Amino acid sequence: MKKNVFRLLLTGALATILFVACNSEGTKEGEQTTTTEQTAAPVVAGQSGVVDDQSQKNVVGIAVGSPDHTTLVTAVKAAELVDALSNAGPFTVFAPTNAAFAKLPAGTVEGLLKPEKKDALQEILQYHVSVGVYKLENLKDGQQIDEVFGGKVTIGVKDGKYTVNGANILATVPASNGVVYVIDQVIFAPAKK
């Protein structure tokens, strides 16, 4: 499973490189021909750029629409994960609230948002995303779910309350491409051995 995701990401990365390469070529062509209406290459946007106000919201759309998730949305944008999370998925996303991010030591979020920290930010966010739909009614105490990066999270179910790595699941929001669990803490992968 992990391998598959890695392969997916790798394919995505290569595809992006190829696409960008082709696109810059397209720009040149566009500049050379004066008869075409296209003069400049469009901004490269993936599926997040699709104008669609009819479909059910995807996991990104749900986060964007939530006033409690502005920090998460900022982070997802800075980590350039908006397109990936707008794609077919399906995803299970653990979405820390603004308050959850605020619990981190002062300066942590600001530090992670710096361009040079993009890799670290991606790793943290990808520990909050699993490829697959894990419905609440199917979650079991002690169940482990493999995340896109960083290994497994552990689900807790006690007295009808659900947790992930100890963070409380506050709400469940179904999305077109998966499910979003609102959580009250940012979760971190165990340190590498």
Add this chain to the structure above:
Amino acid sequence: MKNYINYVAATLAIATLTQCKPKSASQVVTGDAASKVYVAPGKYDEVYNFVSGGFSGQLAVYGLPSARLLRVIPVFSQNPENGWGYSEETKPMLNTSHGFIPWDDLHHVALSQTNGLDDGRWVFVNGNNTPRVARIDLKTFRTAEIIELPNSSGNHSSPFLTENSEYVIAGTRFSTPLDGNNDVAISSYKENFKGTISFIKVDPTSGNMSVPFQVVMPPFNFDLSRAGKGPSHDWFFFSCYNTEQANTLLEVNASQRDKDFVVAINWKKIEEYAKANKGRVTTSKYAHNIYDDKTHTATSTISEGIVQFDAAELKGMIYLIPCPKSPHGCDTDPTGEYIVAGGKLAATIPVFSFSKIIKAIEGKQFDAEFAGLPVIKYEAALYGEVPKPGLGPLHTEFDDKGNAYTSMFVSSEVVKWNIKDLKVIDRKPTFYSLGHLMVVGGGTAHPYGKYLVAYNKITKDRYLPTGPELSQSAQLFDISGEKMEMLSDFPTIGEPHYAQAIEASKIKDGQVRFFKIEDNKHPFAAKGEKESKVVRTGNRIDVYATCIRSHFSPDNIEGIQLGDEVYFHVTNLEQDWDVPHGFAIKGAATAELLVMPGETCTLKWTPDRIGVIPFYCTDFCSALHQEMQGYMRVSPKGSTVKLKWSLGDFSSDAPVAAATK
């Protein structure tokens, strides 16, 4: 990783190769043709081009100017890739008075019009073989309705629309003995055979079709037709051949007379006559099939009885105009004043004048009657002839600047000429032997112009060879200048017999992206996984199944027995644009299903052996598409294995409905 490197290398190699391709390979294309057909990734084409699939029975949709194939709409032929004509819901669409007919020969395309302009609501197409007219809804790009035409054989002169889509007209190619007098000697053709022209009324709101009446004509072969426009709004003009009324070796025997006819029909007067007169009701049977977007299901009704009027009784409503040598196309120009006939064996293109036709009728400038119908003197109706236009003129369409474009089959060229002075302006070869051509909006009162496409019959060396069977070809021309310029050349599905094109802006914003699950009125829909279930009624099993990224519910079913008939009603629970799910069963003798979001489709499956049979999703829906699968256990008849189903940990025993007696 190595694979990716190889892939990148290959891509680069291709790019390099492309750049090195000698320009002389395309001799007729000059200048900046490439940039004129280039539509950048992510950009839309300027027009939708609806191209008939001929013997494929389907309708192709291309974008122009790129010539990218956008979609093939299944119409008259079964389509196993999405279950059209195989699913329980769509089987009724292919029902006819002959029973289920899973194919046809789709020739002509007519976009619906309002005030003489394409309105982008529907496109009508004909089934040539088992005479039918289909209406395709341009909100869903699906076949919404098919109506059969009784007493028609070879529905070639069809479908042609009036300026406000009041009527679709459909003329028969073959004249035959009519219902009630069928069993006659073929040699009694002149006495017993008749042609028919069917009037199909189109409901202005729903688009639903009905056949209020038919006109029984002399036994000619009706070929093509166009409605009038503006001043000639009330009229239709048909070409016909075989006025010799031959019933054998038509190749020779239908080419004897110097002139056949263009038939001018005042549909408005006939409509009034039909309202005031009862006509003769025949016993003809015909199917009328309608697809409902709410139940996602089609119904087929066999109607009996059709009203007929004899042409001879419609005094003052039908006139014959002599026209040289087996005319094929019969096209009215945007002003409605000029009617252009393409005499396929003629040396000229006759252009008739509507105002002269009316004057000739008023002044009774007639030759002797033919088959009981008045014949207008040729010169009295003629505006003029295009001299030496080329060989084998067939079809004419028009631009927005007063020019006409005629396809020349025999000499394989498009000829541009001016309607007013009838002088040839330009001619360009096509590769090879075009039949129809089309100009964007070229059949309307205000053509869009700009592009012309020639649809060719012979392909030979145009593309990389593919054995003896080759795709047919279409060639795109820029007609914005004085001279026509060929831009590109592309293969098509089936036979690209005729096509029409419409500005994309008239269609693209009204598209249905998915079906709302709350509007789903399918009787077997499961609108959530909790509603999924399996019900046995005698030897019939109904599976109320759902699908969503990335599983079916249920995905384990036991208790099916040999001898059962299993109906899988698969509801796609997605409410997201462009997330269909497929459904396929190992050994299914019919087809797979492709279920759109919010839709329910049913596959009937009859197990043929004992065992555990897998099923899975055929549409790559998500990262876990390959996990989207399930199993069914088939046990011997009378087995004690209980009917049960499950998804994940959830399971229950099935209630068994009382068997119907």
